[in-house]
Amino acid sequence: MGNLLQxxxxxxxxxxxxxxxxxxxxxxxxxxxxxxxxHAEFITCAAYALFALxxxxxxxxxxxxxxxxxxxxILTERVAFRPLRDADQATMLIxxxxxxxxxxxxxxxxxxxxxxxxxxxxxxxxxxxxxGVQIGVLKIVTIxxxxxxxxxxxxxxxxxxxxxxxxxxxxxxxxxxxxxVRADAVIALAFLLSGILAAVVxxxxxxxxxxxxxxxxxxxxxxxxxxxxxxGLGNLWGVVAGGLLVGMGxxxxxxxxxxxxxxxxxAILFLGVILILLFRPNGLFPSRxxxxxx
Amino acid sequence: MSxxxxxxxxxxxxxxNIVALRxxxxxxATNEIVSIIGPNGAGKTTLLSAIAGLVRPTHGAITFDxxxxxxxxxxxxxRRGIALVPEGRHVFAGLSVIENLRLGATIRKDTRxxxxxxxxxLDQFPILRExxxxxxxxxxxxxxxxxxxVRALLSRPRLLMLDEPSLxxxxxxxxxxxxxxxxxxxxxxxxxxxxxxxxRALSVADRTYVLSGGEVRMTGPSAELGKDPGFEAAYFGLGxxxxx
Numbered sequence: 455m456g457n458l459l460q461x462x463x464x465x466x467x468x469x470x471x472x473x474x475x476x477x478x479x480x481x482x483x484x485x486x487x488x489x490x491x492x493h494a495e496f497i498t499c500a501a502y503a504l505f506a507l508x509x510x511x512x513x514x515x516x517x518x519x520x521x522x523x524x525x526x527x528i529l530t531e532r533v534a535f536r537p538l539r540d541a542d543q544a545t546m547l548i549x550x551x552x553x554x555x556x557x558x559x560x561x562x563x564x565x566x567x568x569x570x571x572x573x574x575x576x577x578x579x580x581x582x583x584x585x586g587v588q589i590g591v592l593k594i595v596t597i598x599x600x601x602x603x604x605x606x607x608x609x610x611x612x613x614x615x616x617x618x619x620x621x622x623x624x625x626x627x628x629x630x631x632x633x634x635v636r637a638d639a640v641i642a643l644a645f646l647l648s649g650i651l652a653a654v655v656x657x658x659x660x661x662x663x664x665x666x667x668x669x670x671x672x673x674x675x676x677x678x679x680x681x682x683x684x685x686g687l688g689n690l691w692g693v694v695a696g697g698l699l700v701g702m703g704x705x706x707x708x709x710x711x712x713x714x715x716x717x718x719x720x721a722i723l724f725l726g727v728i729l730i731l732l733f734r735p736n737g738l739f740p741s742r743x744x745x746x747x748x
Numbered sequence: 749m750s751x752x753x754x755x756x757x758x759x760x761x762x763x764x765n766i767v768a769l770r771x772x773x774x775x776x777a778t779n780e781i782v783s784i785i786g787p788n789g790a791g792k793t794t795l796l797s798a799i800a801g802l803v804r805p806t807h808g809a810i811t812f813d814x815x816x817x818x819x820x821x822x823x824x825x826x827r828r829g830i831a832l833v834p835e836g837r838h839v840f841a842g843l844s845v846i847e848n849l850r851l852g853a854t855i856r857k858d859t860r861x862x863x864x865x866x867x868x869x870l871d872q873f874p875i876l877r878e879x880x881x882x883x884x885x886x887x888x889x890x891x892x893x894x895x896x897x898v899r900a901l902l903s904r905p906r907l908l909m910l911d912e913p914s915l916x917x918x919x920x921x922x923x924x925x926x927x928x929x930x931x932x933x934x935x936x937x938x939x940x941x942x943x944x945x946x947x948r949a950l951s952v953a954d955r956t957y958v959l960s961g962g963e964v965r966m967t968g969p970s971a972e973l974g975k976d977p978g979f980e981a982a983y984f985g986l987g988x989x990x991x992x
Contacts, residue, residue: 621842633826635851
């Protein structure tokens with residue numbers, strides 16, 4: 455029973471991280487129909503900012519991570535995506551791929567490809583006991599942070615005028631411009647939020663793994679893409695559910711598979727993904743309005 | 749008549765190699781209802797799109813209040829006082845009715861007055877109040893048409909452009925929509941209307957342009973056009989009727 459609690463906490467904290475990452479990708483997709491591979495490097499670069507500032511006060515390193523990820527996100531939009539906005543969707547996809555590979559190579563060139571130790575928030579390394587079970591403070595903080603961010607995003611999208619404009623742009627981009635929604639502003643806002651999410655994921659993920667390397671973001675983002683696809687691209691709630699599902703699935707498999715089978719955890723997880731897509735090709739929660747932009 | 753509110757002069761527009769508008773000139777004066785009629789593919793929608801900034805003409809000039817419109821960004825069209833209700837209605841289907849209406853007031857700074865306007869329209873169209881918090885996509889075709897017209901009016905346009913507002917609507921609902929269009933003009937808004945239903949258009953419009961093959965085939969006061977023997981031929985692009 456106690457063990458179960460521990461497993462559940464593990465599953466939720468990993469699921470939460472994937473959900474935040476998937477949400478960062480889903481936000482951009484919903485307004486631009488762009489699957490942004492460079493999201494991985496938003497996370498990686500924020501993680502390196504944490505590494506570069508390890509030892510300095512928490513406020514500084516954490517805000518540096520946010521500033522780096524957000525700046526990178528906004529810059530990428532300006533340089534790599536805005537000029538292509540009227541181009542084919544595939545063109546933008548390739549462009550995001552190019553940005554992703556480019557940033558990865560720059561990181562390898564600048565800091566090397568070997569993993570470096572990083573511990574962004576040492577205070578979270580403690581554990582506490584509940585009913586005779588040891589629970590990591592970090593895991594609980596991760597779960598709480600994910601929940602708070604999801605609620606904050608929900609508030610922005612549902613209760614503010616910019617959130618409303620974003621949802622309108624996601625539904626019908628051209629019509630939203632015709633009522634006066636500024637396309638540039640809405641897209642910049644999506645990238646801003648996506649950058650913040652990437653930075654938070656970088657902090658929580660490196661706090662869990664304890665190291666940073668140039669492909670750190672890619673590992674998370676690949677799982678997040680899987681999550682967005684099974685959740686249903688273009689539907690933010692589906693994306694969050696997909697992230698939770700993939701993270702929890704992966705974590706639960708790790709816990710309950712017989713030891714000999716554990717190395718095949720991901721293979722089994724992806725088998726499940728394939729099965730889901732065979733029966734629900736548009737994901738578990740397909741979006742109603744996933745039509746082409748006029 | 750002084751300079752018209754909207755003036756389109758010698759405009760060419762094309763989609764790739766297909767010419768959609770050819771040397772087209774027309775104008776709309778303040779507080780007129782002007783209709784554009786013609787068969788499918790005549791260029792009617794392209795004309796509205798060119799005015800709204802959705803399509804960039806390859807030649808010619810479009811001015812609104814004497815200011816050039818070509819090259820202006822889409823989101824500035826409504827800020828200049830031109831609202832477009834595109835063909836097919838385009839409600840934000842997943843958003844609620846009230847959210848659709850609030851989006852109509854996106855450009856307004858006078859939030860209080862805008863909210864009061866929304867309430868006034870909800871009083872005027874009780875069905876919208878009833879469905880206020882439900883998704884707009886679940887409204888009937890006629891209700892959606894009312895919603896997008898009201899949404900467009902909430903930007904307080906001086907020129908309202910409607911593309912086939914009766915498309916797919918029952919005759920009774922169409923009649924209601926046309927009553928609303930008359931009221932809109934009585935409230936001081938100029939209306940440019942695109943229709944395939946020539947009878948409807950002629951009955952409401954002060955002046956009408958007949959378009960075919962991307963060119964103006966005939967134009968004049970609606971009352972005279974209907975009686976003109978060359979009207980049908982012009983409508984179907986058979987001859988080059990001249991009525992004025």
